[in-house]
Amino acid sequence: MAKAKRDDVAVTVLDKDGLGDFIKNLRKSGYQVFGPRRDSDAVIYDLIDGADDLPAGWGSEQKGGHYRLRRRDDGALFGYGLGPQGWKRQLYPPRQKLFAATRKEGGGFTLAPPAPPDPPMAFIGVRACELAAIARQAKVFGDRDFADPGYQRRLAEALIVAVQCGEALDTCFCASMGTGPEVKAGFDVKLTELIDESRHVFVAEAGTPRGAKLLKAAKPASPADIKAAAQVVKNAEIQQKHLDPAAARALAANPEHPRWDQVAARCLTCGNCTMVCPTCFCTTVEDVTDLKGDNAERWRKWDSCFTTDFSYIHGGAVRTEARSRYRQWITHKLSTWVDQFDETGCVGCGRCITWCPVGIDITEEAAAITGQGRN
Amino acid sequence: MSERKRPKLAVWKFSSCDGCQLTLLDCEDELLALTEEVRISYFLEATRKVEKGPYDVSLVEGSITTPHDIKAIREVRKQSKLLITIGACATAGGIQALRNFKNVKDFIRTVYAHPEYIDTLTTSTAISDHVPVDFELRGCPVNKYQMLEVLNAALNGRKPNIPRHSQCIECKESGTVCRMVAAGTACLGPVTQAGCGTLCPGKDRGCYGCFGPMETPNTAALAGQLLALGQTGRDVHRLFRTYNANADAFRKESDSHG
Amino acid sequence: MVKPENLGRIIDEHPFFQGIDATLRELLVGCAANERFDAGQFLFRQGQSAKKFFLIRAGTVAVEIDQPGRPPIIIETIAEGDIAGWAWMVEPYQSTFDARAMTLVRALSFDAQCLRRKMEADPALGFEVMRRFVPVMAHRLAAARLQMLDLYGPTKKPKPEKTAKPEKAEAKSKGRNRAADARLEKAESKKKKDG
Amino acid sequence: MNVLPHDPMVPVPFRIEKVRRDLSDTFTMEMVPEAGGDFAFRPGQFNMLYVFGVGEVPISISGDPADRSVLVHTTRAVGTVTEALDALKPGDVLGVRGPFGTAWPVEAAFGHDLVFVAGGVGLAPLRPAIYQAMAHRERFGRVIVLYGARTPEDILYKKELERWRGRFDLDVLVTVDRATGKWGGNVGVVTNLVARGGFDPLNTASFVCGPEVMMRYAAAALEKKGVARDNIWVSVERNMKCGCGLCGHCQWGPHFTCKDGPVFRFDGIADLFQIREL
Amino acid sequence: MADIRTIKVEALARVEGEGSLHVKIRDGVIKELHFGIFEPPRFFEAFLRGRDFREVPDITARICGICPIAYLMGASQAMEDILGIQVTKPIRDLRRLVYCGEWIESHALHVYMLHAPDFLGLADALELAKVDRTLVEKALRLKKIGNEILETIGGRAIHPVGLRVGGFYKAPSKRHLRALEENLKWAVETSVATVKLVGGFDFPDIQQDYNFMALHHADEYAIHEGRLITSSGLDFPVAQFLDHVEEEHVPWSNALHGKPKDGLAHHVGPLARYNLNYAQLGNTAKEAAKDAGLSPVVRNPFQSIVVRAVELVQVCEDALKIVQNYTEPDAPYVDAPVKAGEGHGCTEAPRGICYHRYRIHADGSVQDARIVPPTAQNQKVMELDLRKVVQANLDKSDDEIKWRAEQAIRNYDPCISCATHFLKLEMDRG
Known part of the structure; x- marks a missing residue:
């Protein structure tokens, strides 16, 4: 029996043009709109002008150390799987100016805050695992004693349009990590792409008043639409990879496992996994000056625990060996992150598997070290 | 402008293509400002004016390939407070170090007229193989921003921001899609030091390693992956044997794919 | 000389012999004597036959090595509660260091020969003494190693950029190119002469 | 959303009042906030000290926590930034972020x-x-x-x-x-x-x-x-x-x-x- | 007592690479004159053997940091010659554009920073900057525009990475090229002004009867393709280069002297191109030349600085046209299956023709390589010029003669690093 819905959880249906108008409206309201767009070899998250920039009919094949774009025959706009890098690029850019300092006449210096913030951003196509990643980083950058005001502001202003996955990649394990595939919270609007012989539409549900306002003019969804949308995500629950987050906590208790040496023999210590990981948050700082030395700036840059500089204390690096650097990364991600933030640092997006040039698989390594039987 | 004491800069050349010292002249926007901060005391490519040492900073381009070079670099070292090598020749022997892997006499058996006019060594080696070096700037050629950064840091007494990590990190920072993963392209990025500005992957080609080995290069693991991607042993051998062929890690890896 | 019963009390109070069996204690007392050293006096000297070991009751003892033409090097100082001298246990029973009283030192000395004889005759005593001595030696060894570590950090800065590379360069040069360079120079000078 | 906090990554200028050489490579600086005011900390905590254009280092606070009028740091010159700190003189300004970290539970x-x-x-x-x-x-x-x-x-x-x-x-x-x-x-x-x-x-x-x-x-x-x-x-x-x-x-x-x-x-x-x- | 003067320039300044000059004068007569190149040999042709043909352009680029395009492109074209590849028009346009970038960069550098100070009696461009900072800033901007073209297409200015056999790894977008347009408009104006400026310099009155050799193309001022012609009347395809030019080894130089078999020492570079291809110059360049008082025939080597400036006008304008009319190619490069064979490539480096010949095996590995760079070919005429210049200035002080002689060498913008690479010479007594 159909019940009358409450106004603030309006579920609507947009067709492709409707989605185009939706994006156009966002741009009109002053948002920089980021969404999936096909670059030469991948679907990346970038500025988009409209729905035409979305990667219609592109899918991807992903496995360890392997990503290929594939044509889809259904023309889906959101059928590309996951982009190479998540939304931390936008929310926590690779380079951020922390301050500029200028020498004063007669000694001392003045500090100027960084440039005024950019316009707010809107993200189109945020997956469930990515929403989880954003929440994880938000906690790192604001949950405890010191917050990063830049991150907090960008996130507070960002308008998030989530998209439900209709299928899983071979590298996905969000179901294990409890972060997906269903989009449950943290969005302004949630889209589910429905494609069949007769139509290509998007069921759009508002998650916030801001989202509801954007959907005000849209056509309400029928109960059948809602049912179909709920069904879409079921297909994505079938996943190849598994990781037991509870068991993985034992990683920290196994610092001398022989597997560390085995993985170190394969690991390039290139840092790709940390760079593509949507929750990895480590940064370093760079001090720069002009030639005269009268003006100085300090920049914050993404960093990786795979570099030797990362653990440098005077005299030398603490983690000189590949084994200890890999161990630091995976142990922090799956084990000590829980000690720090009461949840795991892994959201199961599988990017570290795809973009590792030699295809090292976090789920396999965790299982091998914590003795979970799978290998 | 008052003639306050500016540090003296010298630029020296050994066996090379001149590209790295040209990089200094390619700093079009910064060159004049730079000369206000340093006094160019020896830089033959740019000026016939020559000032005597000692020099505060010496930039050294090129590799050691003749007996005369050995004497000359020692003299340069003696005259220089800070000796910075610029480029793959000076830090690893350069492309001309390919002779190190061959019997040079084989090169010569070919027709040429008067070998007795020429004085050369059988090897091309890095400056640091002969004298202590304070800082090595990588690249074939060096990146001009890195060159300015090193000079700037030397002038301002700070540590230069020159990362020693992989090129991959730079690719990811710039948002460049990984060629190796997304297109199966052979790429030395994971074992190569960052700093070029993501040139080759940005041009849809694999990194060919002109910045030399990164801090802890696992070349064996990368070579394994390259073979898995369909490269032959000879390809892998050649890939590691170019502008930094004589850098330890690359030399060893190329040797094991003879 | 202090009377044996007093020595027994001193032994009881000294941490080194804490909890020792009464019979064994009596055996020990038989080899013990109370001694006193003024500042500057030696408890034992390097190279001499190790006739005794000491339980320091008060004062400070410097364990040191003499060096000709320069002041002696103090390896460590030992004080109240510590043991001085273990060479009596190890053949050829010769002291390896000097032990010099830095202050007035009161100590209980044990006659090595007497003790060794009793230890051989009474394995229980032998074991008991060894059991107490080995940790002391182990601790002393560990402390000596720590001391060698330069634990509190170097006074001179370890210039990371500057020294790391030249060291490598030096090493490399010595190994390969420096030698090659020298050969070349030789060849060159020869060539000059020839020419 | 709550009010955004002050950016903890931006230092506050302090002026050096006094520098005392403790050892050949170690020195103690006393400094006060350039804009005036107190500095409170708990023993064992540290500050990030910023030398203009050179960089930043974590240095423990070594003064008396009861005296809030002056901030005291003892530093050993072992690297680029600490050496640059060593070169500073009374009257020079450096940047301070902190205090950070846990304290000795006196x-x-x-x-x-x-x-x-x-x-x-x-x-x-x-x-x-x-x-x-x-x-x-x-x-x-x-x-x-x-x-x-x-x-x-x-x-x-x-x-x-x-x-x-x-x-x-x-x-x-x-x-x-x-x-x-x-x-x-x-x-x-x-x-x-x-x-x-x-x-x-x-x-x-x-x-x-x-x-x-x-x-x-x-x-x-x-x-x-x-x-x-x-x-x-x-x-x-x-x-x-x-x-x-x-x-x-x-x-x-x-x-x-x-x-x-x-x-x-x-x-x-x-x-x-x-x-x-x- | 005989009056013996020895004039030595131990290390030439403001040229690329390492060269020296040795003149011995006895009783007012030049007894010995050697322009030596002591840049050590680097054995490029030797170690190219066995490399894959695709690697050759990048490797040979390392011969010279100032004109890497001459090597990248010459080598690529030689390989294309073997494989039978014809590049498409957009690729050809991009090639000419990137070469224009190299010319702009190299010519601006030479005209303002290496050569002009000679005419102004200054040691270098930095002294010039003290006299006229704006001028040097303009020169640097001009140079930078050349580099920007190289960077846009090739990734970086020195040893660009974007070029390959068959074309490019990735073609730049229209938007990227358009971004160069405004600067190039400025560059055309500035280079016209440059012609005017350097045309006003004082030139020693020396006329030489050179045998010029340059690439020639009927429809354009030849840079990256054409036939070879000489003022002595030869006209032949690049494949016949070695039939007409041979190399000679002299004791005072690490570089081979290239010399035509017909016996006339040939001269390559701006003067040769200008004299042989004047008809192909655009109107702007022709007018600029005319305004500066240049006739269509220039035989004074010191006026090469003006000719270089005229060429700057030409390439800035050419670059601007290409940028304005660019269409993105469907594919950035043309590919073809590997086969054994021999191929030739020849282009006009900023300082003259640079010739390549390769033979490759069926598996694509290099069997044999031969490269003849411009400076090697000019060594002979440089010595002829020097004799004349020194003879004409014998009454001057040694320092003055030295300066004049250096200037005469700089007329050629010698690229000494290039000049030595091809020696396959024995190291002495191993």
Whole structure:
């Protein structure tokens, strides 16, 4: 029996043009709109002008150390799987100016805050695992004693349009990590792409008043639409990879496992996994000056625990060996992150598997070290 | 402008293509400002004016390939407070170090007229193989921003921001899609030091390693992956044997794919 | 000389012999004597036959090595509660260091020969003494190693950029190119002469 | 959304009032906020000190926590930034972010014997705690400072140690690795002093600061003496870029050394000390 | 007593690479004159053997940091010659554009920073900057525009990475090229002004009867393709280069002297191109030349600085046209299956023709390589010029003669690093 819905959880249906108008409206309201767009070899998250920039009919094949774009025959706009890098690029850019300092006449210096913030951003196509990643980083950058005001502001202003996955990649394990595939919270609007012989539409549900306002003019969804949308995500629950987050906590208790040496023999210590990981948050700082030395700036840059500089204390690096650097990364991600933030640092997006040039698989390594039987 | 004491800069050349010292002249926007901060005391490519040492900073381009070079670099070292090598020749022997892997006499058996006019060594080696070096700037050629950064840091007494990590990190920072993963392209990025500005992957080609080995290069693991991607042993051998062929890690890896 | 019963009390109070069996204690007392050293006096000297070991009751003892033409090097100082001298246990029973009283030192000395004889005759005593001595030696060894570590950090800065590379360069040069360079120079000078 | 906090990554200018050379490579600076005002901190905490254009380093605060009018830092020049700090003179300005990190639990040790074990410049981060303890001297049993340095020339705060040694209510034992000159004191590692110190191990709190190896052995010596792990505190050093848990560099097992430390209770981290390259 | 003067320039300044000059004068007569190149040999042709043909352009680029395009492109074209590849028009346009970039960069550098100070009696461009900072800033901007073209297409200015056999790894987008347009408009104006400026310099009155050799193309001022012609009347395809030019080894130089078999020392570079291809110059360049008082025939080597400036006008304008009319190619490069064979490539480096010949095996590995760079070919005429210049200035002080002689060498913008690479010479007594 159909019940009358409450106004603030309006579920609507947009067709492709409707989605185009939706994006156009966002741009009109002053948002920089980021969404999936096909670059030469991948679907990346970038500025988009409209729905035409979305990667219609592109899918991807992903496995360890392997990503290929594939044509889809259904023309889906959101059928590309996951982009190479998540939304931390936008929310926590690779380079951020922390301050500029200028020498004063007669000694001392003045500090100027960084440039005024950019316009707010809107993200189109945020997956469930990515929403989880954003929440994880938000906690790192604001949950405890010191917050990063830049991150907090960008996130507070960002308008998030989530998209439900209709299928899983071979590298996905969000179901294990409890972060997906269903989009449950943290969005302004949630889209589910429905494609069949007769139509290509998007069921759009508002998650916030801001989202509801954007959907005000849209056509309400029928109960059948809602049912179909709920069904879409079921297909994505079938996943190849598994990781037991509870068991993985034992990683920290196994610092001398022989597997560390085995993985170190394969690991390039290139840092790709940390760079593509949507929750990895480590940064370093760079001090720069002009030639005269009268003006100085300090920049914050993404960093990786795979570099030797990362653990440098005077005299030398603490983690000189590949084994200890890999161990630091995976142990922090799956084990000590829980000690720090009461949840795991892994959201199961599988990017570290795809973009590792030699295809090292976090789920396999965790299982091998914590003795979970799978290998 | 008052003639306050500016540090003296010298630029020296050994066996090379001149590209790295040209990089200094390619700093079009910064060159004049730079000369206000340093006094160019020896830089033959740019000026016939020559000032005597000692020099505060010496930039050294090129590799050691003749007996005369050995004497000359020692003299340069003696005259220089800070000796910075610029480029793959000076830090690893350069492309001309390919002779190190061959019997040079084989090169010569070919027709040429008067070998007795020429004085050369059988090897091309890095400056640091002969004298202590304070800082090595990588690249074939060096990146001009890195060159300015090193000079700037030397002038301002700070540590230069020159990362020693992989090129991959730079690719990811710039948002460049990984060629190796997304297109199966052979790429030395994971074992190569960052700093070029993501040139080759940005041009849809694999990194060919002109910045030399990164801090802890696992070349064996990368070579394994390259073979898995369909490269032959000879390809892998050649890939590691170019502008930094004589850098330890690359030399060893190329040797094991003879 | 202090009377044996007093020595027994001193032994009881000294941490080194804490909890020792009464019979064994009596055996020990038989080899013990109370001694006193003024500042500057030696408890034992390097190279001499190790006739005794000491339980320091008060004062400070410097364990040191003499060096000709320069002041002696103090390896460590030992004080109240510590043991001085273990060479009596190890053949050829010769002291390896000097032990010099830095202050007035009161100590209980044990006659090595007497003790060794009793230890051989009474394995229980032998074991008991060894059991107490080995940790002391182990601790002393560990402390000596720590001391060698330069634990509190170097006074001179370890210039990371500057020294790391030249060291490598030096090493490399010595190994390969420096030698090659020298050969070349030789060849060159020869060539000059020839020419 | 709540009000966004002040950006912890932006330093505050402080003017140097006084610089004193402690050792050939170690110096103590006193500084005040350029804009005026106080600086409050707890003993054991550190600041990130920024030298214009050169960079930033974490340095423990070494002054008296009761005196909020001046900020005191003792630094050893071992790298680019600390050397640049060394080159600063009275009147120069540097940037300060902080205070960051956990503190020596001086008040929690009330009613106990209090044993400070310091090695090298590790005495600097302990000094505020010693000041605080002496300000509440009556609340403790015995208060003992055990200090080890490389040579007599490397003894930090020499005059102050002499002064303390002259007090009846404070025991100061100093040892050096290598005796030089007219040194007539102890020779040997600082851990040897632990065995000698006359304190009640069952009722002692101990604060240990120095190089990590020294702390490991000092803690072992304290334990051997009978001090329980949960009565020992150590101060740990790791690479730090932000000082406030945002940059990730200082992670040590489950801890952010900058905000869960630098002062850790030994029972919580004893196992981590045993893991190589952690 | 005989009056013996020895004039030595131990290390030439403001040229690329390392060269020296040795003149011995006895009783007012030049007894010996050697322009030596002591840049050590680097054995490029030797170690190219066995490399994959695709690697050759990048490797040979390392011969010279100032004109890497001459090597990248010459080598690529030689390989294309073997494989039978014809590049498409958009690729050809991009090639000419990137070469224009190299010319702009190299010519601006030479005209303002290396050569002009000679005419102004200054040691270098930095002294010039003290006299006229704006001028040097303009020169640097001009140079930078050349580099920007190289960077846009090739990734970086020195040893660009974007070029390959068959074309490019990735073609730049229209938007990227358009971004160069405004600067190039400025560059055309500035280079016209440059012609005017350097046309006003004082030139020693020396006329030489050179045998010029240059690439020639009927429809354009030849840069990256054409036939070879000489003022002595030869006209032949690049494949016949070695039939007409041979190399000679002299004791005072690490570089081979290239010399035509017909016996006339040939001269390559701006003067040769200008004299042989004047008809192909655009109107702007022709007018600029005319305004500066240049006739269509220039035989004074010191006026090469003006000719270089005229060429700057030409390439800035050419570059601007290409940028304005660019269409993105469907594919950035043309591919073809590997086969064994021999191929030739020849382009006009900023300082003259640079010739390549390769033979490759069926598996694509190099069997044999031969490269003849411009400076090697000019060594002979440089010595002829020097004799004349020194003879004409014998009454001057040694320093003055030295300066004049250096200037005469700089007329050629010698690229000495290039000049030595091809020696396959024995190291002495191993």
